[in-house]
Amino acid sequence: MYRYSDGQISLTDFQQLLGMKLREDNRWVKKAQIIPWNKIEVRYAALFPSKTGNVAKPLRLALGALIIQQEYGYPDEELTLQIQENPYLQYFCGYPCFDDSKPPFDASLMVHFRKRITPEILAEINEMIIQEARDDKDDDDNDGNSGTMIVDATCAPSHIRYPQDVSLLNEARENAEKPVDLLHDPADGKKPRTYRKAARKAYLKYARSRKHTAKMTRKAIRVQLGYLRRDLSHIDKMLQGGKILTLRQAQRLETIRNIYEQQKYMYDNHTHTVPDRIVSVSQPFVRPIVRGKAGKPVEFGMKLDISVVDGWSRLEYHSFDAYNEATRLQEMIACFG
Numbered sequence: 274m275y276r277y278s279d280g281q282i283s284l285t286d287f288q289q290l291l292g293m294k295l296r297e298d299n300r301w302v303k304k305a306q307i308i309p310w311n312k313i314e315v316r317y318a319a320l321f322p323s324k325t326g327n328v329a330k331p332l333r334l335a336l337g338a339l340i341i342q343q344e345y346g347y348p349d350e351e352l353t354l355q356i357q358e359n360p361y362l363q364y365f366c367g368y369p370c371f372d373d374s375k376p377p378f379d380a381s382l383m384v385h386f387r388k389r390i391t392p393e394i395l396a397e398i399n400e401m402i403i404q405e406a407r408d409d410k411d412d413d414d415n416d417g418n419s420g421t422m423i424v425d426a427t428c429a430p431s432h433i434r435y436p437q438d439v440s441l442l443n444e445a446r447e448n449a450e451k452p453v454d455l456l457h458d459p460a461d462g463k464k465p466r467t468y469r470k471a472a473r474k475a476y477l478k479y480a481r482s483r484k485h486t487a488k489m490t491r492k493a494i495r496v497q498l499g500y501l502r503r504d505l506s507h508i509d510k511m512l513q514g515g516k517i518l519t520l521r522q523a524q525r526l527e528t529i530r531n532i533y534e535q536q537k538y539m540y541d542n543h544t545h546t547v548p549d550r551i552v553s554v555s556q557p558f559v560r561p562i563v564r565g566k567a568g569k570p571v572e573f574g575m576k577l578d579i580s581v582v583d584g585w586s587r588l589e590y591h592s593f594d595a596y597n598e599a600t601r602l603q604e605m606i607a608c609f610g
Contacts, residue, residue: 301361304340309405310367313398320389330378335386336398337366342383349380396588403585423581424589424605426598428562431574436552436561438536439490442497443476444554445532449504452522456511465507472500494540501533528557549594558593580605 295302310333321329341362342352353376356362360371434440450467457464479485479493508526512518518526528551535547551557552573562572578589578598589605590598 295361295364299361301365305365307406308402312401317394331367333367334377336390339386339390349383353377353380403587406585425579427577427579428572429575429577430572431556431559433553433556433559433573439479439493439497441532442494442501442536445529446472446497446501446504448525448554449501449529452508452518452526453504456516467504468500498537498540505530505533528554560593560595562595
């Protein structure tokens with residue numbers, strides 16, 4: 274039975290036990306050598322305490338598995354098989370020698386790893402890696418204040434359908450019809466009428482038109498707003514009568530209400546802008562990000578500030594709301610210095 278290393282692995286020792294030579298320019302070998310595993314282990318070993326039962330997995334194995342999964346996007350089961358079969362991945366995860374007799378752990382443990390090593394902890398570990406590299410460079414250069422910092426803002430696009438007011442209202446209406454069906458009890462009498470067939474027919478008539486004039490669009494919005502308002506009123510009556518929604522259903526209902534209020538405001542005021550505009554029912558946190566690019570002036574997703582120093586990239590700031598990156602420039606420079 275092998276043991277995992279709790280620190281830096283010697284590539285020479287690993288190769289001798291493996292019986293073959295690993296390429297030193299392999300990316301996983303190079304990554305393993307630049308990560309300060311010992312410091313990370315000391316800082317976060319408490320995340321994986323040894324208690325009664327099975328021996329806890331080392332932090333290096335858990336963190337290494339998460340990094341590999343992020344790199345390739347493997348499902349949990351495939352990830353364990355890849356680590357089992359690949360000596361480079363085993364070296365990266367802290368194996369003292371190659372062992373393909375069994376997977377490194379049960380795939381279900383990945384859920385446990387993701388809960389323990391949160392995005393905040395990963396950000397701290399990333400800072401430790403960058404600081405370690407900068408310290409090594411400063412020792413070589415004997416000048417801790419030199420260097421170049423490149424800063425840029427970008428957008429991580431979310432996979433959503435391009436938002437149009439009519440289609441968004443139609444989707445909100447379809448989602449509002451589900452609570453009506455779920456909350457209705459035949460013992461309460463006749464089910465409230467939602468006119469879903471007529472609403473769907475009205476939407477398809479608009480969607481299938483080759484040209485959408487401003488007048489047609491405004492009419493379609495007014496019609497969908499009317500159907501959505503009716504559905505929301507039915508739901509309110511049911512809730513007032515003692516019906517209960519699950520937390521997830523209540524959150525979706527709140528999103529639908531906000532969409533209705535925003536679309537009603539824009540319709541009444543003949544405008545296309547509203548604060549914190551919702552463009553997706555399933556991802557209400559996504560906001561329009563104006564980029565000003567030719568052919569694609571607006572993107573939908575998280576806005577990011579990225580800095581690059583000596584080849585090391587750092588995520589400085591991120592937000593789904595639009596912001597002026599120049600206001601954060603001083604903070605980024607202070608972190609660099």
